[in-house]
Amino acid sequence: xxxxxxxxxxxxxxxxxxxxxxxxxxxxxxxxxxxxxxxxxxxxxxxxxxxxxxxxxxxxxxxxxxxxxxxxxxxxxxxxxxxxxxxxxxxxxxxxxxxxxxxxxxxxxxxxxxxxxxxxxxxxxxxxxxxxxxxxxxxxxxxxxxxxxxxxxxxxxxxxxxxxxxxxxxxxxxxxxxxxxxxxxxxxxxxxxxxxxxxxxxxxxxxxxxxxxxxxxxxxxxxxxxxxxxxxxxxxxxxxxxxxxxxxxxxxxxxxxxxxxxxxxxxxxxxxxxxxxxxxxxxxxxxxxxxxxxxxxxxxxxxxxxxxx
Amino acid sequence: xxxxxxxxxxxxxxxxxxxxxxxxxxxxxxxxxxxxxxxxxxxxxxxxxxxxxxxxxxxxxxxxxxxxxxxxxxxxxxxxxxxxxxxxxxxxxxxxxxxxxxxxxxxxxxxxxxxxxxxxxxxxxxxxxxxxxxxxxxxxxxxxxxxxxxxxxxxxxxxxxxxxxxxxxxxxxxxxxxxxxxxxxxxxxxxxxxxxxxxxxxxxxxxxxxxxxxxxxxxxxxxxxxxxxxxxxxxxxxxxxxxxxxxxxxxxxxxxxxxxxxxxxxxxxxxxxxxxxxxxxxxxxxxxxxxxxxxxxxxxxxxxxxxxxxxxxxxxxxxxxx
Numbered sequence: 001x002x003x004x005x006x007x008x009x010x011x012x013x014x015x016x017x018x019x020x021x022x023x024x025x026x027x028x029x030x031x032x033x034x035x036x037x038x039x040x041x042x043x044x045x046x047x048x049x050x051x052x053x054x055x056x057x058x059x060x061x062x063x064x065x066x067x068x069x070x071x072x073x074x075x076x077x078x079x080x081x082x083x084x085x086x087x088x089x090x091x092x093x094x095x096x097x098x099x100x101x102x103x104x105x106x107x108x109x110x111x112x113x114x115x116x117x118x119x120x121x122x123x124x125x126x127x128x129x130x131x132x133x134x135x136x137x138x139x140x141x142x143x144x145x146x147x148x149x150x151x152x153x154x155x156x157x158x159x160x161x162x163x164x165x166x167x168x169x170x171x172x173x174x175x176x177x178x179x180x181x182x183x184x185x186x187x188x189x190x191x192x193x194x195x196x197x198x199x200x201x202x203x204x205x206x207x208x209x210x211x212x213x214x215x216x217x218x219x220x221x222x223x224x225x226x227x228x229x230x231x232x233x234x235x236x237x238x239x240x241x242x243x244x245x246x247x248x249x250x251x252x253x254x255x256x257x258x259x260x261x262x263x264x265x266x267x268x269x270x271x272x273x274x275x276x277x278x279x280x281x282x283x284x285x286x287x288x289x290x291x292x293x294x295x296x297x298x299x300x301x302x303x304x305x306x307x308x309x
Numbered sequence: 310x311x312x313x314x315x316x317x318x319x320x321x322x323x324x325x326x327x328x329x330x331x332x333x334x335x336x337x338x339x340x341x342x343x344x345x346x347x348x349x350x351x352x353x354x355x356x357x358x359x360x361x362x363x364x365x366x367x368x369x370x371x372x373x374x375x376x377x378x379x380x381x382x383x384x385x386x387x388x389x390x391x392x393x394x395x396x397x398x399x400x401x402x403x404x405x406x407x408x409x410x411x412x413x414x415x416x417x418x419x420x421x422x423x424x425x426x427x428x429x430x431x432x433x434x435x436x437x438x439x440x441x442x443x444x445x446x447x448x449x450x451x452x453x454x455x456x457x458x459x460x461x462x463x464x465x466x467x468x469x470x471x472x473x474x475x476x477x478x479x480x481x482x483x484x485x486x487x488x489x490x491x492x493x494x495x496x497x498x499x500x501x502x503x504x505x506x507x508x509x510x511x512x513x514x515x516x517x518x519x520x521x522x523x524x525x526x527x528x529x530x531x532x533x534x535x536x537x538x539x540x541x542x543x544x545x546x547x548x549x550x551x552x553x554x555x556x557x558x559x560x561x562x563x564x565x566x567x568x569x570x571x572x573x574x575x576x577x578x579x580x581x582x583x584x585x586x587x588x589x590x591x592x593x594x595x596x597x598x599x600x601x602x603x604x605x606x607x608x609x610x611x612x613x614x615x616x617x618x619x620x621x622x623x624x625x626x627x628x629x630x631x
Binding site: 046047051052054055058059061062063065066068069072080081082083084119122123124126127129130131134136142145146148149151152153154155156157159160161162163164166167168179182183186209214215216217237240241244245246247250251260263264267268276280281283284287288291292295299 | 330332333335336339340343344346347350351353354355357358359361362363364365366368369371372422423425426428429430432433440442443444445446447448449451452453454455456457458459460461462463464466468469470473511514515564565568569571572573574575578579587588591592595601604605608611612615619
């Protein structure tokens, strides 16, 4: 397999260097480090420099555009996207606050997100409860069915619903928006819930039954407290997803305007660019909060009862 | 034993009572017939997904076999393959080829950029850094799609930060030379394929990182040690141990990047040239053109491509990495 002899020697040196005895000697340690800096090492010790740079550059690529939006919300330039901004001002926040056309879409979005989240919470949790530990015929197909609404492009969900409304002559309404949103939110709740169901030890459920609790009491006093934070996290994420959704919504909303649709219209035909900037950062802040809460709710997992094996 | 259960409180009292309520009897039934409980739990979500989602997909499929009367512009509800045949007209087929090419490029590029981030987060980030990395990937993933697209409109605009940076570096000539390239160039970055590609890459990148990181985290350290013990160089370990084990994650991530690019119509509409992608074609056909059958037939294209893609991914074990 190995063709070159020098490589063999280098490996031998590396292996020797990584044993505790060799690293304790003064000469061996720096040599090893220098070699690691050149190529990827086996995943122990310090990361190669090139990898660190690539990883940090990648993260910067992910974050700088969002930070830029914050800068633009304060620009005094109204007609173009000039960089750097000629001056900074706070006036656009006031202008946005007084714009009547921003508020109804915001409220519609909040309402749709709230209803969709509740529906997704119920349906997703039921699904997760059924599928967490059981094996049955068709289980694979069901899990495929659940992820399909997000695995297939949103335009398909949107176009399908649009076709169905067309075939069945259903007029567009808040309800038609919710139908679409709840469908793709189910999988978000499902994923969070099933992960928690699998972490909850089956023994505490058995213990509950042994102590005489019926299924509903076990749910109320044992399962629900353990599931709570996962469901809250799933709900938060579902809310953020629904609040932000635009592709499916454009097919199911008809003439109604959710906040993302309002933004899309402003993007296609800008009226007052700084107002869009302000709405954009409000949306960023509004979605970051539930995501951060969801993160703190699901991290670790030490709080789950019955973990010890 | 008794003392222990008594100490436990409310939940136990039922065990000592001879009178059994409805709840207890239902619980007994569930215990004896676990399938019944399973069916009850699954019925509502399956009904929802079955009726709303599969029903709609069926409606889509049905409409794609209809056609439109060229004179009246009305939908003719009769089975025909004519609408599908229209997909192969050069102007329509170009749209499909263009979209699939873009999806492939975006997937490839995001795999390359995602790998160092995922690898670093999985192998080297510890404690606080691990959390920072996780949030650093999750926040862009979950933050508003439209805001992200909008940010790129600001960045790529002619008077925006990219042009400014190139000018500041005295490298405007390079930018202009890139924009002068045929096909991928344009009058500015925000009206070129390069712009569309960058935004797609940016928006879908986190979807690639997360499954990749998950599968890299599952590579057992003992295997890396075994590889080193057997004399493999770090490069060989990477090539023959880490990469094959990370592949399911890469494929899982590529499902998202590929599928999302195939179906998106907003990014190419806002940033890109006037040449259309599948998503735009679907949107315009169902909206202004009123040709729902052709829109439906167009929408079937990503479905078919993704079904093939998912079948391959499943065989490669990517579903466990989702």
